[in-house]
Amino acid sequence: MNQSCDILIIGSGPAGLAAARAACQAGLGITVIDDNPRPGGQIWRNGPQTRLEPAVLARLAILEHPSIRYLPGTRVVAALKPGSLLLENAEHGFVITYQRLILCCGARELLLPFPGWTLPGVTGAGALQALVKNGLSISGERTVIAGSGPLLLASAATACNAGAQVNQVLEQASGTSVMGFAAHLWRWPTKIRQAIGLATTVYRWNSHVVEALGEQRLEAVRVNVGGRLKDIPCERLACGFGLVPNTTLAVHLGCELQGTAIAVDPHQRTILPQVYAAGECTGVGGSELAMVEGEIAGLAASGQHQEIKALLSHRDRWQAFADRATQAFALNPAIHNLAQPDTLLCRCEDVPFAAMACEASWTAAKLQTRCGMGACQGRVCGSAAQALFGWEAPLPRTPLVPARISTLL
Template sequence: MKVDLLIIGAGPAGMAAALAAAPSGARIAVIDDNPAPGGQIWRDGPLAHLPEKARTLRQALMEADNVQVFSGTRVVALAGAKRLLVEDAERGWTLTYDKLILCIGARELLLPFPGWTLPGVTGAGGLQALIKGGLPVTGERIVIAGSGPLLLASAATARNAGASVLRVAEQASLTTLAGFSARLLRWPGKAMQAMGLLDVGYRPSSHVLAALGRERLEAVRLQQGTKVVEIPCDCLACGFGLIPNTQLGELLGCRVEQQAIAVDDWQACSLDDHFAAGECTGFGGSELALVEGAIAGHAAVGNRDLARALWPQRRHWQGFADALAHSFALDPKLKSLAQADTLVCRCEDVPFAELANRCNWNDAKLHNRCGMGACQGRVCGAAGQFLFGWTPPSPRPPLSPARIDTLRCLEAEGAPMVDR
C-alpha cells in the first residue's frame, strides 16, 4: 500500500493532523492500535463517556473521503526507506509513504516499591483504561498515588463508576501546588476543570511506601507529610507522570532530546519528511496535542501559512505544559522506595539489589536479563533511568509481538527479518 501521508496514532494529535491535511486532497492513512480513534485520553469502551470534542473529531475523520483509518493496527518494524511493516488482527502488510507524522503519545512512568507486583496494584492511567473498558469497580475501595493531574482524572473515573476513592496521594508539596493553582488563571478552562476534579481525599506531600498483602492487595502504606498511615483497600493505582513514546521515532532515526522526539517550529523531526506531534514530543495535555497535530498536518502538505497561524495557540498551551513539568517534578526521595528484594524488572524477576551495582543498562542486561521480557524494557527502562540515571535501551524490531506470517513480509521486501 502506498500513501502520500501516513499518520501513526489516532489520539488528539493524530486526528487533528489528518483533518488539517485532508483538504489538500493527499492520500492519507492513519493507523492506531486502539479499536477506535481517540487515543488514551479519549479511549472508548462500555463505560467511557466521550466529550463532544472527541465525537466531533471522530465523525469528521470518518467523513473525510481521502483519509483511511486502520484501527487495531500497529507498527511491527521498518521494511525499508519510507516503508513500514504493520499488522492487524487478520494480516500483516507493508505500507509506503512520502511523509509521516508520529503521534504516538506517551505512557505512564511506573516506579518500583515493595508490593507493586501484587494483584490489585495497577497504574493510575491503567485503572482508568480498565474501567472504561468495562471493569466493574462498584463498591471497591481504591487508593490512588503518584504525581500529576492524571491522579485526579483517574479518581473521578473510578468514583463515577461506583468505587469508593479513599485517598489521592500526591507527592508534590502544598506550596508547589498552591503556586501551580495560581498560575492556572492563565488557562481558565483548565482551572475550572481542576476545580471539578477536586477530591476530598486529596493529600499533597504524600507518597506510597508499600503495598501490603499476601496473595493480593489488602492495604497500602503511605507517607503522608510526617506521618505514616496504612489504609485497607482493594485496589491501588500508582502513576508517577507520563513519559513520551519515542521508540518508533528512534528506530526511524529521529533525534530525541530530554526523553522526547525533537521537533522544530513546523513540528518537523531531524529526519526529512518526518514530523511529530502530541505527547511523543513532550507531555502537555490534549489542547497542546490538538494544536501541534494541526500544525504538523498543515506543514506536511505544504500549507505553511496555516501552520504558522497556529503558533500563538501552541505557545499558549506550551506555557501550561511547562507549568505542569515544573510543578509535578518528581522528588528524588522516590528513588529510595524500592528495597533490596523489590522487583524492578517484573518480566524477568530482577530485584533492585541485582541492579544497584551495575554501571549502565547494557551491563544490567548482560548480567541479569533486565529488559529482555515481554515489555522489552518499556517499564523497567524508564524506572532504571529515574533510579540510576541509565540511558534507556535502544528499540529493536519487532516493536511488538507479531505473527510469523507478518515477519515473512519483510523477507519478501528483502529487509532483514529481525534486528540481530
C-alpha cells in the same frame, strides 16, 4: 496486501486526529493507524464504560472522511527502507509506503517500583482509567490513587464515576508547588474549570505510597502523609509518577531526541525531512497542546504552510502550561528510594532491584539479569531504570513488537 498513501499518521489520539483533520483539507490520501481497537488515545478512550462528549465525537468523526483510511488494531513492526513500514494486524502483516509520516505516538505511564507494587489490585493511575473504560467493574472497591501530576485527579474522577470508594488521592509534590501551580491557572481558564470539576476533599499533597500490603492480593497500602505513616485498607491502588514520551519508533527511524522527547522544529519537523511528530511524544503537555501541535504537523506535512502562523502563539500558550506543570510536579528524590533490595524491578523476569542497581548500564543489566526480555520488552522496567539510575535508553531493534513469523518473512 501492500498499501500506499501520501501521509501516514501513527496514532489516533488528540494529536493524530488533529493532524488528520488539518491534512485532509489538502485533498491528499491519508492513512491513520493505531494499535488500539478504537480511536481517541488514552484521554478519549472509548469503551463500554465511557460516554464521550459531542465535541470529542466530532473529532473522532474525521476518521470517516473519504480521503482518510483508518486502520485500528495495527502495529508497527519495523521500518524498512525510507518511506515504508512493516505493519501487522490481527489477520496479517503488510507493508505501507508513504510520502510524509507524522508520529503521534503519545506517552507511557512512568511506574516506579516500591514494595508490594506487583500485587494484584495495584495498577498505574492511567492504567486504572483504561481498565475502567474498557469495562472493568470496581463498584464498591476501596481505592487509593497516588503518584504525581494532574492525572491523579482525572483517575480519581473515573474511579468515582465507576462506583469506587476513593479514600485518598496522594500527590507527592509539596503544597507550595501545588498551590503555586494553581495560582497561575487563571492564564488557562479551561483548566480552572477542569480543576473545579475534578476537585476532591480527599486530595493530599506532600504524600506518597511507601508499601502495598497483602498476601495473595492487595489488602492495604502504607502511605506517608505529610511525614506521618499510616495504613489504609483498600482493594485497589492506582499509582503513577507521570508520563514518559513514547519515542521507540522515532529513534528506530533515526530521529533525534531532546531530553526524553522527539526533537522538532517550529513546524513539528524532525531532523528527517519527511517525518513530523506531534503530541506527547514530543513532550508531555496535555490534550490541548497535543491538538495544536497535531494541527501544525498536519498542515506542514500537507504543504499548507500559510495557515501555520496563526497557530504558533496558541501552541506557545499551551507549552507554557506544560512547562509550569512539569516544574510543579517534579518528582521528589525520595520517590526514587522507595524500592528495597528485594523489590522486583523487572516484573516479567522477576529481577530484583538490587540485581540491576549494581550494573553500569541497561545493556549490562540485560546481559546479567534478563531484565527487559519478558512480555513488556522493557517498556515498564526500562523507563523505571532510566529514571532511577540515569541510564540511557537502549536503541530499538527489529522487531519493535512481538510479531508473527509470517509477518517477518
